[in-house]
Amino acid sequence: MAQIGSLRGFAVSLCGNRDRADDLVQETLYKAWNHLDSFKVGTNLKAWLFTILRNTYFSERRKRKREVEDADGNLAARLSSLPEQHGHMDMMDFQEALSQLPDDQREALILVGAAGFSYEEAAEISACAVGTIKSRVNRARNRLAEALELDEEDHAVRPMTKSA
Amino acid sequence: MDRSDKKKAPRRMTADATKSAEQREGPDAATSAPSEGMSPALQAHIGRQVRAMFDEVAEEPIPDHLLRLLQDLDRGGEK
Numbered sequence: 371m372a373q374i375g376s377l378r379g380f381a382v383s384l385c386g387n388r389d390r391a392d393d394l395v396q397e398t399l400y401k402a403w404n405h406l407d408s409f410k411v412g413t414n415l416k417a418w419l420f421t422i423l424r425n426t427y428f429s430e431r432r433k434r435k436r437e438v439e440d441a442d443g444n445l446a447a448r449l450s451s452l453p454e455q456h457g458h459m460d461m462m463d464f465q466e467a468l469s470q471l472p473d474d475q476r477e478a479l480i481l482v483g484a485a486g487f488s489y490e491e492a493a494e495i496s497a498c499a500v501g502t503i504k505s506r507v508n509r510a511r512n513r514l515a516e517a518l519e520l521d522e523e524d525h526a527v528r529p530m531t532k533s534a
Numbered sequence: 535m536d537r538s539d540k541k542k543a544p545r546r547m548t549a550d551a552t553k554s555a556e557q558r559e560g561p562d563a564a565t566s567a568p569s570e571g572m573s574p575a576l577q578a579h580i581g582r583q584v585r586a587m588f589d590e591v592a593e594e595p596i597p598d599h600l601l602r603l604l605q606d607l608d609r610g611g612e613k
Binding site: 374375376378379383391392395396400465468479480484485511512514515 | 572603
């Protein structure tokens with residue numbers, strides 16, 4: 371199933387840790403299999419799987435509230451343990467900046483910018499309005515640019531708009 | 535992936551649609567609906583980084599235990 375790679379990518383962006391991500395994917399596959407009757411053939415399988423994964427992640431987080439506080443602190447460290455590659459210094463800073471984004475912004479950015487969903491699909495997966503996804507993506511980009519201090523020296527002129 | 539869905543987005547009713555963003559199209563289809571006040575070049579750069587990070591995981595060979603799970607599910611699964 372080609373979807374699994376994408377699911378893993380999304381899961382890692384949520385948990386910051388490959389092992390936990392793979393556990394999450396595993397649980398998602400079980401749930402999907404056991405609820406196949408609720409999936410309508412011809413609708414978006416990928417979005418459905420992503421929705422299950424997301425819901426699983428957040429309901430487990432609610433159960434393990436105390437663990438999450440520790441996990442957030444280690445998130446940057448875990449992400450930075452991903453394999454190096456060409457231009458890895460750039461990537462390291464970027465991973466850290468990404469991990470420091472509020473969850474909803476990071477999620478929106480990943481769904482739309484990396485997992486290939488439309489704004490409508492991302493809104494359905496995240497159970498919010500399309501406009502909400504758009505503003506989360508905008509804020510995520512602005513915060514990343516700020517955190518990485520990307521400005522006119524690196525790229526075309528960018529008027530700074532401080533957003534919360 | 536049907537990217538044309540994105541172009542339909544401005545016509546949807548949403549409570550807090552950002553109208554000015556809808557007037558421009560970003561050069562990169564995967565990161566369209568541009569960030570207000572952000573240059574397309576910077577936006578594309580961020581888009582590339584996000585995708586690179588995501589693809590790094592997504593393109594890995596699937597771990598054995600997940601492959602085995604898929605096989606088990608195919609064979610009749612467990613409840």
